[in-house]
Amino acid sequence: MAKAKNNTIKLKFDSARKFAPAPESRSAAKINARYDHFINGKFEKPQSKKYFATINPATEEKLSEVADGNTADVDKAVKAARTAYDKYWKKMPGAERAKYIYRVARMLQERAREFAIIESLDGGKPIRESRDFDVPTAANHFFYYAGWADKLEYAFPNRKTQPLGVAGQIIPWNFPLLMAAWKIAPALATGNTVVLKPAESTPLTALKLAEIIQEADLPPGVVNIITGAGVTGAALVNHPGVDKIAFTGSTNVGKIIQNAIAGTPKKATLELGGKAANIIFDDAPINQAVEGVINGIFFNQGHVCCAGSRLYVQESVFKTVVQKLKDRIETLIVGEPLDKRTDIGAIKSKEQLGIINNYLKIGQKEGADMHQSSAVLPAKGFWCRPTIFTNVAQSNRIAQEEIFGPVLAIQSFRTDDEVIEKANNTPYGLSAGVWTDKGSKIFNLTTKLRAGVVWANTFNKFDPTSPFGGYKESGYGREGGLYGLNAYVKIV
Amino acid sequence: MTFLPDFSLSPHIDQVGIEERASRVTKRSIKKETKLNGLLLTLNMIDLTTLEGKDTDGKVQQMCYKARHLHDVYEGLPTVAAVCVYPSMVRTAKKAVEGSGVKVAAVATAFPSGQAPRDVKIRDTKYAVNEGADEIDMVISRGKFLQGEYNFVFDEIAAVKEACGDARLKVILETGELVTYDKVRRASDIAMYAGADFIKTSTGKIAPAATLPVTLVMLEAIRDFYYKTGKRIAMKPAGGISKSKLALHYLVLLNEVLGEEWMNNQWFRFGASSLANDVLMQIMKEKTGVYQSANYFSID
Numbered sequence: 001m002a003k004a005k006n007n008t009i010k011l012k013f014d015s016a017r018k019f020a021p022a023p024e025s026r027s028a029a030k031i032n033a034r035y036d037h038f039i040n041g042k043f044e045k046p047q048s049k050k051y052f053a054t055i056n057p058a059t060e061e062k063l064s065e066v067a068d069g070n071t072a073d074v075d076k077a078v079k080a081a082r083t084a085y086d087k088y089w090k091k092m093p094g095a096e097r098a099k100y101i102y103r104v105a106r107m108l109q110e111r112a113r114e115f116a117i118i119e120s121l122d123g124g125k126p127i128r129e130s131r132d133f134d135v136p137t138a139a140n141h142f143f144y145y146a147g148w149a150d151k152l153e154y155a156f157p158n159r160k161t162q163p164l165g166v167a168g169q170i171i172p173w174n175f176p177l178l179m180a181a182w183k184i185a186p187a188l189a190t191g192n193t194v195v196l197k198p199a200e201s202t203p204l205t206a207l208k209l210a211e212i213i214q215e216a217d218l219p220p221g222v223v224n225i226i227t228g229a230g231v232t233g234a235a236l237v238n239h240p241g242v243d244k245i246a247f248t249g250s251t252n253v254g255k256i257i258q259n260a261i262a263g264t265p266k267k268a269t270l271e272l273g274g275k276a277a278n279i280i281f282d283d284a285p286i287n288q289a290v291e292g293v294i295n296g297i298f299f300n301q302g303h304v305c306c307a308g309s310r311l312y313v314q315e316s317v318f319k320t321v322v323q324k325l326k327d328r329i330e331t332l333i334v335g336e337p338l339d340k341r342t343d344i345g346a347i348k349s350k351e352q353l354g355i356i357n358n359y360l361k362i363g364q365k366e367g368a369d370m371h372q373s374s375a376v377l378p379a380k381g382f383w384c385r386p387t388i389f390t391n392v393a394q395s396n397r398i399a400q401e402e403i404f405g406p407v408l409a410i411q412s413f414r415t416d417d418e419v420i421e422k423a424n425n426t427p428y429g430l431s432a433g434v435w436t437d438k439g440s441k442i443f444n445l446t447t448k449l450r451a452g453v454v455w456a457n458t459f460n461k462f463d464p465t466s467p468f469g470g471y472k473e474s475g476y477g478r479e480g481g482l483y484g485l486n487a488y489v490k491i492v
Numbered sequence: 493m494t495f496l497p498d499f500s501l502s503p504h505i506d507q508v509g510i511e512e513r514a515s516r517v518t519k520r521s522i523k524k525e526t527k528l529n530g531l532l533l534t535l536n537m538i539d540l541t542t543l544e545g546k547d548t549d550g551k552v553q554q555m556c557y558k559a560r561h562l563h564d565v566y567e568g569l570p571t572v573a574a575v576c577v578y579p580s581m582v583r584t585a586k587k588a589v590e591g592s593g594v595k596v597a598a599v600a601t602a603f604p605s606g607q608a609p610r611d612v613k614i615r616d617t618k619y620a621v622n623e624g625a626d627e628i629d630m631v632i633s634r635g636k637f638l639q640g641e642y643n644f645v646f647d648e649i650a651a652v653k654e655a656c657g658d659a660r661l662k663v664i665l666e667t668g669e670l671v672t673y674d675k676v677r678r679a680s681d682i683a684m685y686a687g688a689d690f691i692k693t694s695t696g697k698i699a700p701a702a703t704l705p706v707t708l709v710m711l712e713a714i715r716d717f718y719y720k721t722g723k724r725i726a727m728k729p730a731g732g733i734s735k736s737k738l739a740l741h742y743l744v745l746l747n748e749v750l751g752e753e754w755m756n757n758q759w760f761r762f763g764a765s766s767l768a769n770d771v772l773m774q775i776m777k778e779k780t781g782v783y784q785s786a787n788y789f790s791i792d
Contacts, residue, residue, distance in 0.1 A: 020524040285505055288506040288510055331748045
C-alpha cells in the first residue's frame with residue numbers, strides 16, 4: 001500500500017458551500033424607525049433630542065435609530081428604578097415577582113422567531129445561532145431565575161437576604177439579548193430593580209425586550225433601558241443612586257469602572273476579556289476535539305469572551321490536528337447572517353474588523369504562518385475568513401492578546417506540566433478546554449487551570465444553572481446558577 | 493513493507509461530540525435546485541434491496557425492472573446504483589438488469605449472522621462471484637470481534653477479498669451489534685486495512701441499523717484512512733433510511749466530511765428498499781408543486 005505524504009492529501013470541498021440560499025424572512029420582524037429610552041414603563045424621548053443609527057453589519061444599511069442618553073436621562077431612569085424598588089418590588093413576595101419573570105420568559109419564547117431575526121440583523125450573527133442558541137438560552141435564564149424568586153431561603157440556608165436596590169447593568173454587543181437576560185433575570189428574582197444599558201451598536205433586541213416587559217405589565221420602573229455609548233455608561237456607573245454595577249465587556253473598561261466606584265459603597269461584578277486555552281492531548285477523541293476547536297473559536301465569529309482562541313496541541317498529534325482543521329474550515333459557509341445555511345456571519349463593526357485585520361498583520365509580521373479558508377466574501381459589509389495561525393510562540397502578540405474574531409493561534413506542547421504552565425501564562429482566566437479520553441487527566445487539569453470555566457471534551461456550553469465568570473483580569477463575580485444570586489443580594 | 497496499526501489503539505470517539513456534530517447536519521437547509529440535485533443523486537446511489545427467505549425469481553425480476561425504470565412518468569431519471577440480493581438470485585438479477593449499468597450486489601459469507609466456518613464463507617463468496625455478482629456484501633464475525641479476536645476478523649476479510657476477484661467488497665460491520673462508537677471505529681479500521689472497498693453499517697436485520705452518528709464515525713474513519721494512505725474507501729449506510737429528508741442529511745454529512753469526490757455512487761450507496769419511492773414522491777412534488785398519492789408510485 002502506497003503511503004502518501006500527509007501534506008499531499010487534501011479533500012475537496014468546493015461544492016460543500018454551494019447550497020441554494022435558504023433565507024429567513026426579514027418581514028417576520030418588526031423594527032421601528034426610531035426607538036426611545038424605556039423609563040418608568042414608558043418609552044421616553046431623550047433629553048438631548050439626539051438619536052444615533054444602528055446598522056446591519058452584513059449590508060451596512062441603517063436598521064433604525066435609537067436615543068442618545070445623557071446624564072439627565074440616566075438620572076431619570078435611576079430615580080424611576082429607585083421609586084419602583086421602594087414602592088413595589090422590594091415589598092412584593094417572591095412568588096409574585098416570579099410570575100412576572102415567568103411571563104417575560106414565555107413571551108420571549110412566543111416571539112422567538114422575531115427576536116432571532118432582529119438579533120441577526122443587528123449583530124451579524126448567523127440565524128442558526130440566534131435561533132438555536134441566543135434566544136432560547138435567554139428565555140431559559142428568565143425561566144430559571146423565576147424559579148429562584150420564592151426560594152431564596154433555600155439558596156441561602158439559615159440566612160436572611162435582602163436585595164441590593166438599584167442595579168446599573170452595562171452589556172456588550174456580542175450577545176445582546178442573552179446578556180440582557182443574564183443581567184436582568186437574577187436581579188429581578190432577588191428583588192432588585194434595573195437600569196440596563198445595551199451596547200450602542202446592538203440596542204435593538206434589548207429595546208424589543210422592553211416592549212415585552214411593558215406588555216408583561218411589570219410595575220413601572222422595575223426595568224429601565226437606556227441607550228447610548230460610553231458617556232451614557234459612565235453616567236450610569238457614576239450615578240450615586242446606583243447600588244450595584246454589573247458589567248460585561250472589555251478589560252480596559254472594566255478597569256475604568258473599578259476605578260470609578262472605588263471608595264463608594266457600590267458593589268460590582270465584572271465579566272471581562274479572555275484568551276482561553278483549548279488543550280488537545282494525543283489520547284483525545286481527535287475528530288470530536290477538532291469539532292470542539294471549530295466551535296470554540298468560530299462560534300459567533302469569535303466574538304466571544306470565552307472563545308478558545310489559543311489552541312495547544314500535543315506534538316505527537318499536531319500535524320493531524322492542523323490538517324483536519326484546515327480541511328474543516330473549508331466547509332464553513334461565511335455570508336449573509338439571515339441565511340439558514342450560514343456558519344459564520346458578519347464581523348460586528350468596521351472598527352472591530354479593523355482590529356482583527358491588524359492582528360492578522362501582526363501575526364504575519366511575527367513570523368507565524370497564516371492559513372485562511374478560501375470562502376468568497378460578500379462585497380458589502382464586514383467579513384473575515386476563518387483564520388488559523390501555526391508556528392506560533394507564547395511570546396507572540398496573537399497568542400497573548402484578545403483578538404475577538406475568528407482567529408485561532410495554535411501552539412504545540414509536549415508534557416502535561418508544560419501545557420498547564422502555558423495555559424495559565426496569561427493575564428486572563430475566563431475559560432479553558434481540555435480534550436482527553438482519560439478521566440484522571442481531566443481532573444488533574446481542571447484543578448490546576450486558573451480559569452472560571454473549564455470544559456472537558458466540549459466547548460462553549462452554557463446553561464442557566466451553571467455559573468460563569470473569570471479569574472484575574474477576566475473579572476470577578478459569577479453569573480448563572482445559584483452563584484449568580486450572590487451577586488444581587490446582601491446576606492444579613 | 494507496511495506495518496499494520498494496532499487496532500486496539502484506534503481513535504476513541506466521544507459520544508456527546510459525535511452526536512452533536514451529526515445533529516448539526518440536520519439543521520442545514522436544503523432547498524430548490526440543491527434539493528432536487530440531492531434527490532436525483534440519492535436515487536442514483538440506492539442499492540435496491542430484497543433479502544428475504546421468501547424471495548423468488550419473480551420477485552427479483554420485478555424489483556430489477558423497478559431498478560431500471562424508477563418512474564417512467566418523469567423523463568430522464570437515473571437508475572439506481574445496484575440491486576442487492578442473495579447469492580441464489582444473482583443469476584436472475586444479472587439477466588434482468590443486463591445492459592442497464594445497474595450493478596448486482598450479493599450478500600455472501602453466511603449473511604446475516606456470519607456464523608459459518610471460513611471455507612463455507614469463501615465458497616459462498618466464490619459462488620456469488622461466479623454467478624456474475626459485481627459486488628459482494630460480506631458480514632464480519634461480530635462474535636470474534638467482540639471477543640477481541642481482531643486478527644481473526646482481519647484475516648477473514650482479507651480472505652474474502654481475495655475470493656472476490658474483481659468484484660468490489662462491501663464489509664458489513666453490523667453496528668447495531670457492536671453498540672459503541674469506539675467499536676464501530678475499530679471495526680472500520682480493521683475492514684479498511686484488510687482490503688474492504690466499502691464499509692457498510694448494517695444487514696438491515698438488526699435494529700438499530702444505520703444512524704447519522706454511526707455513519708459519521710465511519711466517514712471519519714474513511715477520511716483518516718485516506719489521509720494516511722491516499723486510498724479512497726466507499727461508504728454504505730443501510731437499513732432505516734426510508735425518507736428523502738434523512739437521505740439528504742446523509743448527503744450533507746458526506747459532503748462536509750469527505751467532500752465532493754465522494755459524491756457519486758462509486759463512493760457512496762444507500763442500502764434501502766423503500767427509500768426510492770419517497771424520493772420519487774418528493775421529486776414529483778418539486779416538479780408539480782403538489783404531493784401525489786402513494787398509489788401513483790409502483791411498489792416493486
